[in-house]
Amino acid sequence: xxxxQISILLRILFGNDPLxxxxxxxxxxxxxxxxxxxxxxxxxxxxxxxxxxxxSKQVGYYIEPRDKKIIRGIFEEFNLTDQETDVPNTPIExxxxxxxxxLFSTDYITMETIADDIYVSKTTINYDIKRVSEVVxxxxxxxxxxxxxxxxxxxxxxxxxxxxxxxxLQQGTTGKHLxxxxxxxxxxxxxxxxDDLIEFQKLVxxxxxxxxxxxxxxxxxxxxxxxxxxxxxxxxxFIIDQQIEEELDPDIVKIVLAGMSKLMAEPEENExxxxxxxxxxxxxxxxxxxxxxxxxxxxxDIVKHLLVEIRSxxxxxxxxxxxxxxxxxxxxxxxxxxxxxxxxxxxxLKEETRRKYPFAFELSNVLVPIIKERYGLTINxxxxxxxxxxxxxxLEEVFDKPVVAIMCGSGLGxxxxxxxxxxxxxxxxxxxxxxxxxxxxxxxxNGDLGQVDFIVTTVxxxxxxxxxxxxxxxxxxxxxxxKIEKYLxxxxxxxxxxxxxxxxxxxxxxxxxxxxxxxxxxxxxxLRTLTANLLEQHMISDGEEFYQSVIEREQMQSTVLANLIxxxxxxxxISTKTAISVGVLEEPIKHEGRKIKLVMLVAINPxxxxxxxxxxxxxxxxxxxxxxxxxxxxxNFQAFMANLM
Numbered sequence: 164x165x166x167x168q169i170s171i172l173l174r175i176l177f178g179n180d181p182l183x184x185x186x187x188x189x190x191x192x193x194x195x196x197x198x199x200x201x202x203x204x205x206x207x208x209x210x211x212x213x214x215x216x217x218x219s220k221q222v223g224y225y226i227e228p229r230d231k232k233i234i235r236g237i238f239e240e241f242n243l244t245d246q247e248t249d250v251p252n253t254p255i256e257x258x259x260x261x262x263x264x265x266l267f268s269t270d271y272i273t274m275e276t277i278a279d280d281i282y283v284s285k286t287t288i289n290y291d292i293k294r295v296s297e298v299v300x301x302x303x304x305x306x307x308x309x310x311x312x313x314x315x316x317x318x319x320x321x322x323x324x325x326x327x328x329x330x331x332l333q334q335g336t337t338g339k340h341l342x343x344x345x346x347x348x349x350x351x352x353x354x355x356x357x358d359d360l361i362e363f364q365k366l367v368x369x370x371x372x373x374x375x376x377x378x379x380x381x382x383x384x385x386x387x388x389x390x391x392x393x394x395x396x397x398x399x400x401f402i403i404d405q406q407i408e409e410e411l412d413p414d415i416v417k418i419v420l421a422g423m424s425k426l427m428a429e430p431e432e433n434e435x436x437x438x439x440x441x442x443x444x445x446x447x448x449x450x451x452x453x454x455x456x457x458x459x460x461x462x463x464d465i466v467k468h469l470l471v472e473i474r475s476x477x478x479x480x481x482x483x484x485x486x487x488x489x490x491x492x493x494x495x496x497x498x499x500x501x502x503x504x505x506x507x508x509x510x511x512l513k514e515e516t517r518r519k520y521p522f523a524f525e526l527s528n529v530l531v532p533i534i535k536e537r538y539g540l541t542i543n544x545x546x547x548x549x550x551x552x553x554x555x556x557x558l559e560e561v562f563d564k565p566v567v568a569i570m571c572g573s574g575l576g577x578x579x580x581x582x583x584x585x586x587x588x589x590x591x592x593x594x595x596x597x598x599x600x601x602x603x604x605x606x607x608x609n610g611d612l613g614q615v616d617f618i619v620t621t622v623x624x625x626x627x628x629x630x631x632x633x634x635x636x637x638x639x640x641x642x643x644x645x646k647i648e649k650y651l652x653x654x655x656x657x658x659x660x661x662x663x664x665x666x667x668x669x670x671x672x673x674x675x676x677x678x679x680x681x682x683x684x685x686x687x688x689x690l691r692t693l694t695a696n697l698l699e700q701h702m703i704s705d706g707e708e709f710y711q712s713v714i715e716r717e718q719m720q721s722t723v724l725a726n727l728i729x730x731x732x733x734x735x736x737i738s739t740k741t742a743i744s745v746g747v748l749e750e751p752i753k754h755e756g757r758k759i760k761l762v763m764l765v766a767i768n769p770x771x772x773x774x775x776x777x778x779x780x781x782x783x784x785x786x787x788x789x790x791x792x793x794x795x796x797x798x799n800f801q802a803f804m805a806n807l808m
Contacts, residue, residue, distance in 0.1 A: 165252060165281075166252040167193070167201065167252035168205055168282070170252070171187060171191065171198070171201055171205070172205055172234070174187070175216060175225065175226055176226060176231055176234055180225075182224050183222075184198045186223070187224070192290075193283055193284070193287045194283075194286040194287045196284040196286055197282075197283045197284040197286070197287050200282075200284060201282070202216055202218070202224060204282075209234070212233055212234075212237060214227075214230035214233050215230065250280075250282060251281055254291065254294065255294075255334065257287075257291045258291055258294040259331050259334055259346055260349050261288075261291060261295050261315070262298060262317075262331040263349050264277065264280075264350075265307075265315055265316070266324055266331075267399060267401075268316075270316070271310065271313040272314045272315050272316075273315075274288045274289070274292075274311075277314075296309070298327070298330070298331070299327065302319070302323050302326060304320050304323035305317060305318070305319035305323050306318050306319055320405050321396070321402065321405070322403065322405065322437065322504060322505060324401070325392055325393075325396065325437075325506075326504060326505035328396075329389070329392065329506050330507075332347070332388065343384075344360055347360065347391075351395070360391070363391060364384070367383065367390060368387075370418060371383065371386075371418075374417075378445050378446065379445075379446055382446050385445065386441065386442065386445055389441040393437065393441075402431065402434065403434055403437050405433075406433065407433055409436050409439070411432070411436060411439060412439060415439045415442055415443070416439065419438045419439060419442060420435075423438075437504065440500045441500070443496075443497060443500040444497045444498075444500035444501040444503075444504060444506065446497050459499070462492045462495040462496040462498075463492055465499075465530075465533060466488055466491045466492050466495055469491070469529055469533060470487075473526055477775055478775070479526075479558075479561060479775075481557055484557055484560075486557075490553045491550070491553055494550065494553065495550075498542075502534065502538050502540050505540075507542070507546050508545055510546075510548045512548070513544055513548045514724070514725040516548040516552060517544070517548060517551075517724055517725075518726060518786045519555075519783065520551055520552070521724075521779055521782050521786065522558065523554040523555035523558055526551065526558075527547045527550040527551040528719065528720055530542060531547070531720060532719075541719075544720060561776070564592060564593055565592075565593060565616040566593075566596050566613065566616045567585070567593050567594070567595055567616065567617055567618070567619055568597065568599060568607050568618050568619075569582055569585070569597070569598035569599065569620070570598075570599055570600075570601060570604060570619070570621070571598055571600070571620070571621050571637070572600070577621065578598035579598070580638070581619070581621065581635075581637055582595060582598050584638075585619065588647075589651070596615060599612070604626065608626070608628050608630060615630055616630070616631075617631040617632070618630055619633050619635055620633070620634050620635070621634070621635060621637045622634070633646055635647070671778060671781070672742075672745065672800075672804065672807075673742070673800075675696065675699065675700045676693075676696050676697065676700055676702070676743065677747075677799070677800040678692055678693060678696055678744075678747070679749065679797075679798050679799065680692060680746050680749060681749045683748045683749070683752050684752075685752060685754070686754035686759060687714070689746050689748065689752070689759075689762050690710065690713055690731060690764065692746060693762060694706050694709055694710045694744070694764065697709065697742070697766050700742075702738050702742045702744075703738045703739060705737070709733055709737055709738070709766070712734045712735050712737060713732065713733050716732060716733060716734040717731060721757075723754055723759055725757060726786065726791055727760040727791065728759070728760070728762075728763070728786065728795075729759050730763055730765060730782065731762065731763075731764050731765070733766065733767070736767045737769075738766035740766070741771045741778065742766050743766070743778075744763075744764040744766065745761070745763055745764075746761070746762040746764070747760070747797050747803065748760050748761070748795075760795035761791075761794055785807070793806040794806050
């Protein structure tokens with residue numbers, strides 16, 4: 164029995180009601196025929212114990228109560244629930260399995276052969292082939308040939324095939340090493356493959372230590388996988404079949420040979436150049452007595468180009484930020500070599516990073532055309548999210564913190580206590596202007612002592628004021644902390660922050676820019692509707708130009724997030740006013756594999772670049788709040804704004 168068959172048996176065994184074949188097929192993402200085949204195989208095994216799974220056209224599959232007791236005993240006796248298998252039993256695992264098999268085959272593999280190997284029907288395999296095609300499609304140098312008579316054949320150059328192999332081993336994992344090592348078992352059935360892998364990993368680590376190289380844990384494991392792939396491909400006759408235009412570095416060659424010498428004959432020159440590039444694609448933390456491998460001039464030029472473009476497009480000057488420049492060079496130096504070997508890092512926190520730092524991610528997208536122009540390649544989302552983390556740190560230094568004034572009527576001691584508590588809890592998120600007596604209130608409100616975003620007071624303030632006022636206990640209890648936190652995280656607070664700078668209390672939202680879309684069609688139709696609203700409200704002067712610019716930006720990298728929200732915008736700043744055109748969809752639609760329920764089309768005026776900080780800070784807070792579900796359900800502008808508070 165394979166894992167899927169055991170899982171099906173467990174579902175029927177512990178279910179209170181019978182299960183239909185169609186419901187089982189849907190749950191396990193296989194065809195009804197595969198389910199019938201699995202039940203037949205299960206009954207063959209169970210017949211040894213004189214029990215069976217019964218089938219009824221009216222109710223589905225079920226097990227008699229008497230038989231359930233016997234089957235539970237079988238599970239306990241043989242510990243079948245912990246059984247390990249090298250047969251893939253989910254759609255993504257089957258996709259990986261097929262890709263790996265194709266990579267180690269020089270001839271067609273028939274659908275029947277694959278179906279027999281993994282105990283599924285040919286119908287299920289046909290669905291899996293669609294997923295395989297999508298994976299292969301992202302590697303332009305590779306071609307998947309599908310023939311109903313001959314089967315499947317993967318063709319292309321060896322470097323691209325290795326990049327696909329590296330990608331397939333990581334696809335859909337959480338980055339845990341055991342998940343990747345389990346997949347290696349699909350290819351190599353040797354009894355001691357795990358022991359060999361662990362020994363090989365130790366060998367690579369010892370080699371790095373002996374030469375004074377320090378890598379991240381992730382990169383150590385990645386380098387081990389690179390060496391393992393190179394060894395296995397070479398041993399099975401798959402050699403690098405294209406000339407690599409790069410000089411060998413004697414120091415790196417020495418390290419590579421030290422890592423491979425105990426496992427295989429000395430690699431050919433092209434193989435050495437490939438392994439050298441893979442070594443240089445890792446992020447070095449430190450190198451004893453020598454930093455020559457940690458950066459190169461290409462990376463320095465790319466980082467400078469990136470920061471100049473960010474300043475030009477967004478009005479944010481990072482050029483004098485030495486720490487950011489250093490960190491970006493450290494990251495982009497190995498990225499260049501990953502580009503040369505057509506491999507990219509997989510960031511398991513990609514979606515969370517995009518959601519938490521949308522502005523930093525938008526800044527990182529400036530790198531896409533730079534890389535495209537230099538190397539003719541499109542950098543993927545995972546690599547961009549790593550870049551955006553560096554930019555997010557730098558943005559924290561750029562964004563203005565809200566300024567708070569402390570008003571206290573209980574004396575200097577109480578004011579100082581409140582000051583220290585605010586500093587302790589919110590020191591990195593607030594600028595505290597100072598503490599003041601109530602007779603200084605008018606000066607605070609007029610801005611005579613400095614501009615203030617909100618006031619924290621221990622006594623009631625009766626005066627009418629446009630500045631938000633939070634009354635707290637002098638000892639700042641939990642309720643007070645929650646009150647301040649709620650205010651700091653309010654998107655409306657972000658929006659109104661520093662409104663004195665814009666003079667007119669500029670609003671990004673308006674009723675004329677809200678649309679409840681009852682029949683959304685596809686994503687592009689929604690974008691046309693929201694663009695039309697911007698044109699009608701005179702936020703843009705040319706609807707078609709704006710729409711085409713939005714599509715150009717989408718083609719570069721999708722702006723759809725994983726939490727039902729899309730944040731599209733134009734490639735260029737061509738609006739007459741900075742605003743957000745909102746579309747709440749009655750029913751979710753799907754675009755590039757992600758569901759969308761709320762679209763916020765952002766229009767930016769090039770003369771209002773100072774609004775970007777507030778705009779994206781507000782968006783970040785929206786994405787962090789628990790109100791996303793409520794926002795995606797709002798049927799009118801008033802409900803939307805109420806949930807935004």
